Amino acid sequence: MTEILDIAKRDGRWTECPSCSETIITARLQEHLWVCPHCDHHFRISAKDRIAILCDEGAFVEMDAAVHRIDEQGPPSDEAIRCGRASIKGRQCVLGVMDFTFKGGSMGVAVGQAVLDLMQGAQRKGLPLVVFCSSGGVRVQEGIWGLLQMLRTVHARTQTEDVPMITVFTDPTTGGVSASFAGLADIMIAEPGAKIGFAGPRVIEATMKCTLPPDFQDASRLMANGFLDMIVHRHRMRDTLASLLQWFCPA
Numbered sequence: 559m560t561e562i563l564d565i566a567k568r569d570g571r572w573t574e575c576p577s578c579s580e581t582i583i584t585a586r587l588q589e590h591l592w593v594c595p596h597c598d599h600h601f602r603i604s605a606k607d608r609i610a611i612l613c614d615e616g617a618f619v620e621m622d623a624a625v626h627r628i629d630e631q632g633p634p635s636d637e638a639i640r641c642g643r644a645s646i647k648g649r650q651c652v653l654g655v656m657d658f659t660f661k662g663g664s665m666g667v668a669v670g671q672a673v674l675d676l677m678q679g680a681q682r683k684g685l686p687l688v689v690f691c692s693s694g695g696v697r698v699q700e701g702i703w704g705l706l707q708m709l710r711t712v713h714a715r716t717q718t719e720d721v722p723m724i725t726v727f728t729d730p731t732t733g734g735v736s737a738s739f740a741g742l743a744d745i746m747i748a749e750p751g752a753k754i755g756f757a758g759p760r761v762i763e764a765t766m767k768c769t770l771p772p773d774f775q776d777a778s779r780l781m782a783n784g785f786l787d788m789i790v791h792r793h794r795m796r797d798t799l800a801s802l803l804q805w806f807c808p809a
């Protein structure tokens with residue numbers, strides 16, 4: 559039996575929950591929007607799945623050629639963020655979705671440019687901006703150019719302060735993304751259990767010579783300490799965003 563389960567897990571038909579270790583039929587997990595039906599663990603999902611869950615059918619129109627690639631791997635549209643104009647329950651917005659499956663959602667020059675395009679695009683169109691963040695931080699392989707994206711995106715935000723901006727912190731949002739544009743939104747939401755922070759706990763423990771609590775950098779702790787506006791379950795994300803968006807763009 560164990561052998562059959564192992565084969566089913568390997569070929570993707572079954573998925574083991576990393577939180578409660580229950581084995582779930584992948585198709586069922588997908589129907590459940592990639593939330594564990596046993597323990598409510600929110601699985602990390604790709605930008606493609608996120609857009610499918612969130613937007614009205616066929617209502618995500620990718621922004622054209624905003625993302626300039628700097629390496630030669632994969633098809634031209636591949637980057638750690640997808641950007642477009644979207645509609646959520648009929649409410650229009652500009653939407654950016656980071657993708658942790660692409661190089662850990664890291665922010666290099668191309669992602670920095672995409673964030674700029676999102677903010678400026680939303681300003682030009684007079685629409686609110688929603689960004690789903692999922693990132694390990696700055697793309698260190700790009701050296702100083704990667705680090706500069708923090709400055710660049712923060713500066714862009716100061717130039718587009720009139721754009722209503724909502725960021726959704728998904729698991730994980732750390733490093734230079736949490737420390738730059740993601741923290742400058744008007745409304746900051748997180749998914750339950752998302753890890754949000756700057757440096758990792760091991761680095762902090764070694765530097766501060768202290769032991770950190772087990773829920774350190776968990777969304778619930780950030781919420782309790784006033785760093786977030788709300789924690790929203792994935793099953794309610796579409797409804798919540800739609801009702802927030804109606805403040806900014808009455809249908």
Ligand SMILES: [Zn+2]
Pocket residue numbers: 575576577578579580594595596597598599
């Ligand atoms: Zn579970």
